[in-house]
Amino acid sequence: MSGRSDRLIRLSDDARILSEQECETLAKRVFALASGPGETYVSILSWWNGELRWARNRTSLAGDRRDIRVDIARDVGVGRAVATTNQLDDVSLESAVRAAERAAVLSPNVRHPKPLHPPLPKPDRPKTAIWSDATYAVTPEVRGETARSLIEAAEAKGMSSAGYLEMRAGSRAVLSSERMGSTPAPWDVPYAAWTQAQCSMTVRDKEGSGSGWAGVSNHDWAKIDASALASRALEKCIASQHPVALEPGRYTVILEPQAVAEMIAILETSMGRYSREFAAEQGMGPWALAPDDVLHLWRTKLGLKVLDERITISHDPTDPMLGIFPEPWMEPLTWFDKGVLTNLPFVRSYALEKLNVNSARRPLTGYRMSGGPTSIDEMISTTTRGLLVSRLSNIRMLDETSLLSTGLTRDGLWLIEHGKISKAVKNLRFTESPLFALNSVEQLGEPVPVFRPAKNPYESERPLTPAIVPPIKSRDFSFTSTIDAI
Amino acid sequence: MRHTVSIALALSALTAMPASAQTRFQWPDTTVHFSRYRYIEDCLAADARVTASIMRRREGTVWLDTMPPNPHEKLEPQPPQLTQAVSQCAERFAVAKVDPRDYAHAMQLFLAAGRDSDATAIVERRLAAAPVKNAIERGAIVDTAVTLYVSARPSRLASAEDLMLRRAKSSTDRVERLKTYATLLLVAKYVGDSARAVRAARLVVGVADSLTVAERQSDAFERMRDGQDGSEYVYEALNVLTGMQTRMDSLRKSTAAYVALERAMWPEIAAGRPDIFFMTSVPMGVGEHTSALTADFWYPGAASSAPHPGRGHPALVLFLDHTNCIALGSTDDAQFGSFCASRLAEVRRLATRFPKLEIDIVMSTHGNFMYLPPTSPAEEAALIKQLIDSTQIPGAIVGVTSTPFSRLPDPDSRRIDKELPNNKHYTFEAFGKAMPPASESLFLVDSNGLIVGSSMMPEDEMAQFIQVLLERDGKGSHQ
Numbered sequence: 032m033s034g035r036s037d038r039l040i041r042l043s044d045d046a047r048i049l050s051e052q053e054c055e056t057l058a059k060r061v062f063a064l065a066s067g068p069g070e071t072y073v074s075i076l077s078w079w080n081g082e083l084r085w086a087r088n089r090t091s092l093a094g095d096r097r098d099i100r101v102d103i104a105r106d107v108g109v110g111r112a113v114a115t116t117n118q119l120d121d122v123s124l125e126s127a128v129r130a131a132e133r134a135a136v137l138s139p140n141v142r143h144p145k146p147l148h149p150p151l152p153k154p155d156r157p158k159t160a161i162w163s164d165a166t167y168a169v170t171p172e173v174r175g176e177t178a179r180s181l182i183e184a185a186e187a188k189g190m191s192s193a194g195y196l197e198m199r200a201g202s203r204a205v206l207s208s209e210r211m212g213s214t215p216a217p218w219d220v221p222y223a224a225w226t227q228a229q230c231s232m233t234v235r236d237k238e239g240s241g242s243g244w245a246g247v248s249n250h251d252w253a254k255i256d257a258s259a260l261a262s263r264a265l266e267k268c269i270a271s272q273h274p275v276a277l278e279p280g281r282y283t284v285i286l287e288p289q290a291v292a293e294m295i296a297i298l299e300t301s302m303g304r305y306s307r308e309f310a311a312e313q314g315m316g317p318w319a320l321a322p323d324d325v326l327h328l329w330r331t332k333l334g335l336k337v338l339d340e341r342i343t344i345s346h347d348p349t350d351p352m353l354g355i356f357p358e359p360w361m362e363p364l365t366w367f368d369k370g371v372l373t374n375l376p377f378v379r380s381y382a383l384e385k386l387n388v389n390s391a392r393r394p395l396t397g398y399r400m401s402g403g404p405t406s407i408d409e410m411i412s413t414t415t416r417g418l419l420v421s422r423l424s425n426i427r428m429l430d431e432t433s434l435l436s437t438g439l440t441r442d443g444l445w446l447i448e449h450g451k452i453s454k455a456v457k458n459l460r461f462t463e464s465p466l467f468a469l470n471s472v473e474q475l476g477e478p479v480p481v482f483r484p485a486k487n488p489y490e491s492e493r494p495l496t497p498a499i500v501p502p503i504k505s506r507d508f509s510f511t512s513t514i515d516a517i
Numbered sequence: 518m519r520h521t522v523s524i525a526l527a528l529s530a531l532t533a534m535p536a537s538a539q540t541r542f543q544w545p546d547t548t549v550h551f552s553r554y555r556y557i558e559d560c561l562a563a564d565a566r567v568t569a570s571i572m573r574r575r576e577g578t579v580w581l582d583t584m585p586p587n588p589h590e591k592l593e594p595q596p597p598q599l600t601q602a603v604s605q606c607a608e609r610f611a612v613a614k615v616d617p618r619d620y621a622h623a624m625q626l627f628l629a630a631g632r633d634s635d636a637t638a639i640v641e642r643r644l645a646a647a648p649v650k651n652a653i654e655r656g657a658i659v660d661t662a663v664t665l666y667v668s669a670r671p672s673r674l675a676s677a678e679d680l681m682l683r684r685a686k687s688s689t690d691r692v693e694r695l696k697t698y699a700t701l702l703l704v705a706k707y708v709g710d711s712a713r714a715v716r717a718a719r720l721v722v723g724v725a726d727s728l729t730v731a732e733r734q735s736d737a738f739e740r741m742r743d744g745q746d747g748s749e750y751v752y753e754a755l756n757v758l759t760g761m762q763t764r765m766d767s768l769r770k771s772t773a774a775y776v777a778l779e780r781a782m783w784p785e786i787a788a789g790r791p792d793i794f795f796m797t798s799v800p801m802g803v804g805e806h807t808s809a810l811t812a813d814f815w816y817p818g819a820a821s822s823a824p825h826p827g828r829g830h831p832a833l834v835l836f837l838d839h840t841n842c843i844a845l846g847s848t849d850d851a852q853f854g855s856f857c858a859s860r861l862a863e864v865r866r867l868a869t870r871f872p873k874l875e876i877d878i879v880m881s882t883h884g885n886f887m888y889l890p891p892t893s894p895a896e897e898a899a900l901i902k903q904l905i906d907s908t909q910i911p912g913a914i915v916g917v918t919s920t921p922f923s924r925l926p927d928p929d930s931r932r933i934d935k936e937l938p939n940n941k942h943y944t945f946e947a948f949g950k951a952m953p954p955a956s957e958s959l960f961l962v963d964s965n966g967l968i969v970g971s972s973m974m975p976e977d978e979m980a981q982f983i984q985v986l987l988e989r990d991g992k993g994s995h996q
Contacts, residue, residue: 108577109576109577109580110577136577137573139569139573141573141576141577142852143580143582143844143852143853143854143855143858144580144852144853145851145852145853146842146843146851146852146853146887146904146907147903147904147907148851148887149886149887149888149889149900150889151888152888152889216888217888312931326933328931328933330929331929333928333929334926334927334928334929372928373928374928379888383885383887383888383889383890384840384883384885385931385932386930386931386932387883387884387885387890387932388890389885389888389889389890
């Protein structure tokens with residue numbers, strides 16, 4: 032692959048993304064094109080995306096794409112600007128460098144001179160292993176055959192199915208002309224590569240009265256059992272047909288792992304220590320405790336028990352099941368330890384000033400939640416009256432302090448009576464706080480990976496990140512209205 | 518039939534022929550024709566673009582934060598190329614045809630085009646359209662017009678003053694009148710028109726003297742402009758009326774005489790207001806004795822053998838926090854914070870101009886420096902020293918104190934810095950309120966260790982104070 036840093040990746044190429052050596056060669060070519068002094072930054076992102084989508088048992092999209100994005104930032108005098116290209120020939124690269132230099136001269140944001148920089152600290156980053164050869168090797172033919180088998184399983188039962196299969200790989204490197212070949216700065220991103228795979232499927236009956244969904248994402252395609260996933264979606268669809276209306280109210284709920292992950296997504300947005308949307312040290316969000324009039328600061332709930340003591344939520348950057356893209360925060364982290372709030376995310380500048388450490392803390396992303404010994408069947412058998420929830424959707428927060436939120440159940444909701452599933456139930460709107468639900472836990476099951484596919488790096492919205500979560504049985508979960516959608 | 522076929526063939530041959538003279542690509546005409554702009558907003562946008570390009574060119578060659586301020590900049594005309602562009606654009610807009618409701622935009626355009634009479638006319642038409650009894654609407658119109666007159670280049674102070682005085686005379690509310698006169702005072706000071714500032718100051722003091730205690734304690738007085746207490750403006754007016762000459766004469770006689778003059782104003786400011794709000798414009802610590810600064814690390818090292826500020830010569834004491842000086846210290850975007858750079862440049866100019874002036878820079882450790890969490894206070898102090906060295910202040914003495922601190926219990930772990938002796942000793946009271954020195958606070962100390970001025974003083978005034986102190990000590994002034 033070493034001779035390929037001057038052109039786009041072709042469909043006929045075996046290697047679908049740029050290697051570390053190719054990125055460095057490309058960066059050196061860009062640095063050599065700079066006219067005059069000033070730092071040059073190059074961010075190189077290469078990616079491959081193979082996908083197949085179907086609906087009503089027929090394929091609607093099949094693609095195999097690859098592209099490179101090169102962002103070139105130039106410091107010229109008091110300005111800095113960025114130009115972007117995906118053309119890697121000499122003329123195109125030079126044109127991009129010149130465009131960045133012209134824009135830097137015209138940049139309205141004047142940069143003051145840099146102060147004297149002390150020596151760069153050596154970043155301590157663990158090696159990540161978010162890579163799977165099995166994912167990288169998947170061809171369009173394999174995707175087609177996989178989809179065919181899933182569709183045939185639904186058709187054989189007279190059901191309509193829709194689904195999505197995707198395999199991705201990517202690589203990224205952010206390099207500076209001033210540090211090429213020497214110690215990188217903490218804000219540089221050394222070369223990293225990753226893979227991601229996902230498979231999801233919705234099955235509906237012809238009458239439109241039942242719906243079943245199943246999905247899973249993993250960096251390793253070999254760990255995704257597509258046929259088991261199709262069977263699960265089909266079973267749920269059949270079991271959810273002809274639902275009856277149930278009066279809203281407080282119910283004991285058994286939340287399947289996917290529903291638990293969707294509820295914890297509410298927590299994700301609430302975690303902040305300083306200068307964030309929910310900055311606990313500035314008196315905002317659920318993790319602010321009270322102002323301290325003596326020290327003139329806000330006390331936080333760090334160190335206090337805020338969830339059920341059986342709940343631990345943590346991240347390990349060396350666990351490929353939890354990894355996403357290379358990020359500046361690459362340290363093992365526990366946000367909740369046996370129910371105690373132990374960490375809130377913060378940025379590096381805050382850490383330096385307030386904690387005197389040179390590291391940031393990641394948001395609640397790529398996490399593993401502790402579980403318990405109870406299977407979903409055992410949870411059902413020990414429930415006198417309750418609801419089994421497959422998924423939650425359309426969730427929005429109502430109150431930032433309590434995290435009271437509202438949303439809908441979907442793709443299967445069942446009533447449990449006297450230890451058995453008695454009937455399918457029409458979907459309900461819930462109005463509840465995840466803090467309440469995670470403090471009212473009765474039983475926990477085995478944690479499993481759920482459907483949390485990382486999105487395309489070009490998408491601007493907050494990416495979903497991998498999660499491993501258990502099913503939970505929680506009491507007094509509040510449902511406030513019935514809805515007709517299946 | 519043959520004839521028809523031949524005609525058809527001839528026609529098809531003609532249509533298949535290439536154009537006899539193919540048009541080559543021509544660059545489009547990109548000349549800007551301001552006179553074709555149809556809306557006032559388009560002209561103002563053009564004005565903003567031309568202004569931005571002129572400013573950008575200037576900022577690309579000069580770091581403005583570190584340049585001495587030009588006190589008369591606001592009275593200087595705008596660049597001729599801007600006047601030319603806006604005048605062309607404004608040609609199609611006759612004042613008589615402009616809707617008075619668009620007076621703000623139109624006024625801005627006319628002023629930029631140098632059509633002052635049209636600007637006045639549109640304001641008058643807008644005022645005429647506002648109900649006489651609707652004081653709020655009329656007040657808003659005047660406020661807008663005054664802002665536009667003042668922000669124009671050059672500032673049209675005469676027109677602004679005319680509007681403000683008319684407004685003040687039409688009001689029976691004395692606090693409201695005081696506010697209007699205070700605005701005129703600030704505007705005149707802002708643009709460097711000292712004669713007009715004196716006129717406005719007399720009006721402010723005249724109204725202030727007539728206020729009752731109830732009026733001074735009213736919400737309108739306590740939150741007069743931008744939430745600031747009216748006493749601030751009375752103090753400003755008294756300062757202007759006292760004048761630099763009187764203050765310098767007092768200082769030349771003795772620091773005690775100057776302090777007496779300064780403090781004589783305080784009762785008038787606080788008249789009937791024992792609970793006066795803290796006033797940001799009052800120089801803190803004037804007339805107070807300074808204590809010797811303490812530090813764990815002195816640069817140069819020999820500075821530790823004598824007390825600072827030293828006796829027998831004036832000194833400038835600058836408090837500085839390096840975490841305030843370096844913006845975004847955790848990324849490659851780290852750069853000098855503009856206020857810190859501005860203050861250091863000011864001190865460098867004063868130090869260069871007055872070599873016999875002692876410069877003491879007071880700093881402390883915070884447990885980090887830019888992107889480094891230093892291993893020891895000594896390492897951080899050395900980095901601080903390098904930072905100050907890069908600003909090239911001649912003869913500067915840097916004292917760095919290792920800050921004692923505690924931490925909140927884990928997992929919070931926040932660092933809580935303890936109060937430092939230097940900060941404690943330079944915390945002074947005025948009107949019963951104490952304020953510790955913030956980063957970039959500056960104190961001018963005389964040869965006996967008495968504080969004469971503080972950071973509230975503009976650089977040119979500070980220079981005059983230093984000059985007098987040096988002359989008083991018989992040390993001359995310039996190098």
